[in-house]
Amino acid sequence: MLNPIGITAREAANAYNVSPRTIRRWAQTGRLDAAKDASGHWVITLDTPSLDGFKPAQVERARELIAQGGIVPVRGRRIFLAVSNDGDRTYLTAPQACNCKAGIKGRYPCFHRIAAVIMSAATAPVRRAA
Numbered sequence: 001m002l003n004p005i006g007i008t009a010r011e012a013a014n015a016y017n018v019s020p021r022t023i024r025r026w027a028q029t030g031r032l033d034a035a036k037d038a039s040g041h042w043v044i045t046l047d048t049p050s051l052d053g054f055k056p057a058q059v060e061r062a063r064e065l066i067a068q069g070g071i072v073p074v075r076g077r078r079i080f081l082a083v084s085n086d087g088d089r090t091y092l093t094a095p096q097a098c099n100c101k102a103g104i105k106g107r108y109p110c111f112h113r114i115a116a117v118i119m120s121a122a123t124a125p126v127r128r129a130a
């Protein structure tokens with residue numbers, strides 16, 4: 001089940017691994033599902049799997065990680081490298097698993113995995129310009 005979320009151009013740029021300028025061009029030409037908000041910033045609609053099971057605060061932390069470029073794809077855009085809060089460590093993370101401390105305990109998904117879910121959703125091909 002897909003769940004559309006609105007992300008910023010900066011988040012989208014990191015998720016699609018292109019520049020914010022490219023995201024704005026894709027938004028303007030209709031290659032991305034996007035609209036401007038009241039303050040004139042692009043909001044990109046991304047269809048992710050449902051994030052309903054995740055705590056909103058965790059989703060926010062995941063989006064901050066993406067906005068800061070703290071998670072990057074390493075293999076086929078299904079496995080990602082996420083930087084720890086203090087910047088000292090990196091974790092291998094995917095939508096299903098993560099090797100951070102919380103991820104290994106595994107009772108609840110860590111926010112790295114949520115970030116991986118959002119990043120994976122951005123691998124869907126963008127629409128061709130009309």
Ligand SMILES: [Zn+2]
Pocket residue numbers: 091093098099100101102103110111112113
């Ligand atoms: Zn983790």
